[in-house]
Amino acid sequence: MxxxxxxxxxxxxxxxxxxxxxxxxxxxxxxxxxxxxxxxxxxxxxxxxxxxxxxxxxxxxxxxxxxxxxxxxxxxxxxxxxxxxxxxxxxxxxxxxxxxxxxxxxxxxxxxxxxxxxxxxxxxxxxxxxxxxxxxxxxxxxxxxxPPEHRLFWSLDILGGLMLILLVVSLVFDQINQNTLRQLTENNDLLSLRTSQLEQSLSELRATQAMLVHSEKMASLGELTAGIAHEIQNPMNFVNNFSEVSCELLQELPPTMFTALPAAQQALVQGTLETLGRNLARITRHGQRVDGIVRSMLQHAHTGPRERQLTDLNQLTTEYLNLAYSSLRAKDPAFHAALHTNLAPDLGLANVVAPDIGRVLLNLFNNGLYALQEQRRKQPAGYLPALTVSTHRVGAEVEIRVSDNGCGMPEEVRQKVFQPFFTTKPAGTGTGLGLSLSHDIVVKGHGGRFLVDSQPGQGTEFQLWLPV
Known part of the structure; x- marks a missing residue:
């Protein structure tokens, strides 16, 4: 060349x-x-x-x-x-x-x-x-x-040479065909690989686009939630303050203030004051609960950088369990489930981003209660829905275990539960991002572990392992 x-x-x-x-x-x-x-x-x-x-x-x-x-x-x-x-x-x-x-x-x-x-x-x-x-x-x-004496051999040699050349040409053509076929096969394999990569990239691009759209919606929802929470918090502060002041005023009433009244009227007034005291105590207690819910809403709506802080996971688990169950009961008053908690008293404090872990727990509780609802629809007679939450500490890790006796998941579904946009819920009732985001929060955000075990028809158990 x-x-x-x-x-x-x-x-x-x-x-x-x-x-x-x-x-x-x-x-x-x-x-x-x-x-x-x-x-x-x-x-x-x-x-x-x-x-x-x-x-x-x-x-x-x-x-x-x-x-x-x-x-x-x-x-x-x-x-x-x-x-x-x-x-x-x-x-x-x-x-x-x-x-x-x-x-x-x-x-x-x-x-x-x-x-x-x-x-x-x-x-x-x-x-x-x-x-x-x-x-x-x-x-x-x-x-x-x-020369005449060589013509016969000459002809045979010429024909033999022609046949040899044709054989060489056919072998060369066969080799070229094999090389071409091998090259075509390699090109087809490469094309299939590139097509698969493009399809995967397109799928990831669509997933990213959907996540961006969802993030924008969640950001807008967060702003709306923050506004609503602020609007609720202001009047609730008045409710809490005046209920506490009213309780103090009742307690400051002198015992001899109503001695001049007849005995029957004294009993009526005393009963009314006790009833007012109990009612004000209930208002104060539920107002504090609403205040806690509003604080949680503000934490969820917070879009800035999250800072870790020492958190009582037992208290956080209890708050979000009650929040999830109350929310579901508000939508479906006929639904009842047994909530079993086994929280380790010596769990201690964990250095976590409390709002993020709360979001994970809320998502797990909502999924567990949804599974209980589905199982109750399938076998209404004799079925007792139960959600069990337990915590304990193992060395330098804290485990939070959430289990239910709901409908469970087959193996092929269990392997996909942490994939973005994968959901088994009907269209319009789930985004398929809850467990994916929860997995990222636990594994990528906190360096922990997120495990799941499930048996169809028997229930599902999630395990969160967080370093303290």
Missing amino acids: PAGFVGTPDQTRQARIITNTVLLTSLFSFNFLLLCWWAGFWPGMYLMIFNVVAFLVLPFGFRQGLFSYVTFGYIYLVAGYLGVFLNSVYQGGYFAATTSWLVLCPVSATFLLGRRAGIIFFVVSLLSVVGLWELERRGIHLPSTV
Whole structure:
């Protein structure tokens, strides 16, 4: 190949095939040169000398960049055609053994340079054969210069050489077909891989887009929640303050204030004051509960950077369990479930982002209660819904375990529960992001572990392991 050869991989392959074919043909030409010398066929020997020299010089000219690989191929084909045709003329014309070699010219042209070159040399070879046949038809017999005693062997050798060349050509074509098929297979595999990667990228892009849309919605919802929470908090502060002041006023009433009244009226007033005291205590207690809910709403609506703080996970678990159950009862008053808590008293404090862990717990409680609802719909008779929450400390980790006796999950669903946008809930009732975000909060945000175990028809258990 020329030092500065520039071309596509197909052009490079084609140039190499032409070069190798020319060198291989020079070996065949040298063989027939020896045959011509042995048979005393001097015109054929001179032609073979010309062909051998031409086929050896042509590759060096191409290597030096004297002509392109296409010109190189055409020069080789023309030289080969002239060698075969002139040998046919010297060996008796139409009936010469070498005339059958003219069939190699269009085959070689197509193989080396493509369809157009093959058509050109097919026409040239066909005209040559027709010309020799026309001479025979008109009674013009070209004499054979091959000595009579060598003609039989000469013909056999010529036909044997033709068969050998056709065998080589067929082997080369077979090798090319195999290489082409292998290349096509590799390209198809690469294309399939790229298609799969593109489909995966498209799926991830769509998921990211959906997450961005969801994040925007959640951000808007957070702002709305923060506004509502502030609006609720202001009047609730008045309710809490005045209820506490009213309780203090009742307690400050002197015992002898109503002694002047008749006994019946004193009993009535005393009962009324006790009832007011109990009612004010209930108002204060529930007002404090509403205040805690409002604080949780504000924490959830907070979009700034989260800071870790020492948190009582037992208290956090209890608050969000009650919040989840109360929210569900508000939607479905007929629903009842047994809530079992086994909270370790020596759990201690954990350094976590409390709002984030609260969001995880709220999501787990909501999912567990939803599973209990679904199981109750499937077997209403004799079914007792139960949600169990337990905490305990193991070394430098705290475990929060949430289990239910709901409908459970098959294995193929369990393996996908942490994938974004995967949900088994009906359309419009779930985004499929709850467990995915919870997994990210626990594993990526806190360096913990998030495990799940489930049996269809028996229930599901989630385990949160958080480093303290």
